[in-house]
Amino acid sequence: MSSVKIQLKLFGALRERSASPEINIEMSRGSNLKDLRKHLASSLGELIHDSALANHSEILQDSYVIEDSMTLAVLPPVCGG
């Protein structure tokens, strides 16, 4: 199965779980975001399970299938204002 490149942008407390605010990984084409979340748990810890995954315009559900290379934002629990 071919692989796709995923660029992940980290925010909030997640920025400090990684050496860089952006991570680049490869996943199998056809993986879903639940698979991605499991993959990230080893490097980002339990906070990934409370975090949302989004593209530039919306939050994506865990059932979302990764068909092609893409950029995703990893959004930990929010606290604005």
Place this chain on the structure above:
Amino acid sequence: MSKFHISLGMEAIRPETLATLLDDPSHGAQIWFHGIVRNRNHGKSVNAVSYDAFQPLAEKVFREICEEARARWGETLQAVVSHRIGKLGVGEIAVAIGVGMPHRDEAYQSSRYIIEQLKVRAPLWKKEHYEEGESEWLQGHALCSHG
């Protein structure tokens, strides 16, 4: 129908500039809410707060919340939402929300709705910097995507 005035940036929020954006002569009520960096939280002395945001989605969420307020309290509603990012000192304005409505009841309610929704839905984060030298990201509300 007037457009909403949405902004998110590093520049200081200037209430006197934002005030000119609410200009409907049929409105008898304007409510301005300013969220300010305060000097204590959970018993610790706070020197500053750093705000982080996922800008494109945050601006979209601000706009969606304003649309919801307009659908609920009336098409005439005008709204301004301005949020800072970057490091802010104590006393600086982190967020300003202005609403204009014909009457005060809807103005108060819609203002409250916008700030409460912003706090739980907009992709924004804050890290407090304490007098003792350490700093900490504050706990927040999870944006669900496990469906």
